[in-house]
Amino acid sequence: MMPVVQLLRAASKHAGNRPPRCVVQTTSAAHGVRTHASSCTDSDKPKVLITGGLGQLGVGLAKSLRRRFGKFNVILSDIRKPPNHVYKNGPFIFSDILDYKNLRQIVVNNNISWLVHYSAVLSAVGEHNVALAKEVNITGFHNILDIATEHGLRVFVPSTISALGPSSPKDPTPDLCVQRPRTIYGVSKVHAELMVFSSHYQYYHQRYGLDFRCLRYPGIISADSQPGGGTTDYAVQIFHAAVKSGQFECNLRSDTRLPMMYIDDCIRATMEFLEAPEDALVSRTYNINAMSFTPQDLTREIQKVLSDFKVTYNVDPVRQAIADGWPKALEDSAARQDWGWRHEYNLPELVQTMLTHITLGNKLASAF
Numbered sequence: 001m002m003p004v005v006q007l008l009r010a011a012s013k014h015a016g017n018r019p020p021r022c023v024v025q026t027t028s029a030a031h032g033v034r035t036h037a038s039s040c041t042d043s044d045k046p047k048v049l050i051t052g053g054l055g056q057l058g059v060g061l062a063k064s065l066r067r068r069f070g071k072f073n074v075i076l077s078d079i080r081k082p083p084n085h086v087y088k089n090g091p092f093i094f095s096d097i098l099d100y101k102n103l104r105q106i107v108v109n110n111n112i113s114w115l116v117h118y119s120a121v122l123s124a125v126g127e128h129n130v131a132l133a134k135e136v137n138i139t140g141f142h143n144i145l146d147i148a149t150e151h152g153l154r155v156f157v158p159s160t161i162s163a164l165g166p167s168s169p170k171d172p173t174p175d176l177c178v179q180r181p182r183t184i185y186g187v188s189k190v191h192a193e194l195m196v197f198s199s200h201y202q203y204y205h206q207r208y209g210l211d212f213r214c215l216r217y218p219g220i221i222s223a224d225s226q227p228g229g230g231t232t233d234y235a236v237q238i239f240h241a242a243v244k245s246g247q248f249e250c251n252l253r254s255d256t257r258l259p260m261m262y263i264d265d266c267i268r269a270t271m272e273f274l275e276a277p278e279d280a281l282v283s284r285t286y287n288i289n290a291m292s293f294t295p296q297d298l299t300r301e302i303q304k305v306l307s308d309f310k311v312t313y314n315v316d317p318v319r320q321a322i323a324d325g326w327p328k329a330l331e332d333s334a335a336r337q338d339w340g341w342r343h344e345y346n347l348p349e350l351v352q353t354m355l356t357h358i359t360l361g362n363k364l365a366s367a368f
Contacts, residue, residue, distance in 0.1 A: 045069045046154070049112045051097055051144070052119030054078040056225040057158075059086055060267050061116065066090055068271070075110060078119075097140035104147050114274065117144045117157045122230040123185040124319055130184045137188035145195065154211040156274055159285060161218055161259060161326045162231075163189035172331035175216075175287050182325050193285050211278055214285040218259035218330055220266050221350060223357040231322045235260055235298060239354040242302050242309050251316035254296040257328045261290040262345035262353065269341055276339040283338075287330040290343035291350070301351045 048065055050058050053076035065074040066089075076086065077095030086092060095106055097119045106112070119140055126133035141157065148155045164173055165180040179190050193214060219232030223239065234250050235258075241248035269288050293301075299311045335341040345353065 045073050046114040047111050048074045048114040048116060049095075049106065049110065050074070050076050050116045050118060051095060052078060052117070053092070054080050054082055054086070055118050055120075056220060056222055057263070057266065057270075058116075058118050060222070060224065060263055061118075061270060062090060064267050064271055075106075075112075077106070097143055098135065100143045100147070103143055104150075107147055107151055107153070112151070112153060114154045114156070115144065115148055116270075116274075117141070117155065120188075121185065123162050123183045123322055124231055124233075126185040127183055127318055127322070133184045133188065137185060138191060141188065141192055148212075149208050149210055152210075154213070154274070156213045156215075156270065157192055158270075159189045159193055159214050159216045160186075161216065161330070162186035162322075163193060163216060164325070164327055166325040168327065170326075170328050172289070172329040173287065173327035174331045175283060175285065175334055183322055212284055213273055213281070215269060215273055215335075216285065216287045216330065217266060218261045218289060220261055220263055221354065222263035223354050223361065224263075231319045231326075232258060232260065234295060238295075238298060238302070238311070239351075239358055242306055243355065243358045246306065246308055247310045247312070250295045250311055250313050251319050252295055252313075252323055253315055253320060254299075254313055255294050256320070256323050257292055257294045257297075258323060259289055259292045259327055259330050260350075261288070261343065262350050265290050265343045265345050268344075269335075272341065273335075273339060280339055283334065286335040286338070286341075287332040288335050288341055288343075289330040289332040290345060291347050292329045293347055297347065298351070301347055302355070305351065305355055 046069060048069065050062055050065075052058055053062060055078075058076060058078070062074050062076050071090045075091040075093060076082070077093050079094065079096050082092050093106065095103060097103060097117075107115070119136060121129065121133040121136045126137070144155065144157070147153070161173075162183060162185050163179055163181055164177075165182055165186065167178050167180050169177050179186075181187055181190060219230070219235055221232075221235050221239075223236075225236075231252075234252055238248045238250065266288075273286070295311065295313075299309070303309050332341065
């Protein structure tokens, strides 16, 4: 199959069918380089497909991409029926990443140039259904890889702290280190990194010229989406419980320190990384970091606003074992230097924003 793919890849290069690139201006900043993307012309605007679009990040990223490139240039996809507000806000189609023919038709029929691959079975759920996790996270990823290779797409596939393990340096964890994760979700992320991303391997990037990009996300916190079966879910659930009932039962130990990020920072990082000039990227995989905290730290910060809030602990041994193998912080100086990454939300800003968002959302819901 690969010789055919190579010929198609070469043909697309000669035909000028490279992923559209917006002009990016770079200026110096106090602590490194700051990248600012300028407005795209109509001919430069990419056509973006997001797989797994109904998960925690897909809807938010689609909203930002549509503001930047136009409503009809960003297609959300998933195997589930979307809520009405998602369906009305822009193109949505059914897409199963395990159906190679269907996925290929979508890319061709919609002239896709960027592919954001969010489809995945997450860490805690994957441990209860390893067979499904292998099929979705590895077989599905290879379908994405082969189609992207054939059609010369710019592809973004996130990695996470799940790709790291007990033998990895923990505080902080550098971009390049021993990984050896203990979950099938983590194993699948390392597999993806080694296939196309790592600066030591970059197999598909070096051999086929693919523009592949990867960020290692910390735990992502958002008020708009429901937890999807990840080990860091407590950090979303705790806010809803604080507002709704004033009490919360946490499934991790009170001293479990993990790296976290507010969703707005995550989406902005992904946007900036997608638009960064290819020649500015020294690596294909970068850590991004914002804050690290324990359940106890988070509880105390929430109690500064809601003083009567109570938390008890009922540790889930599966989730705790996963968390114990993860970093306490991610070292992200390369992302800050190479393409100007800067986070904006620390723990106090996170707590104020989440509580405000959830409280207002509940008031609006009760009004209707």
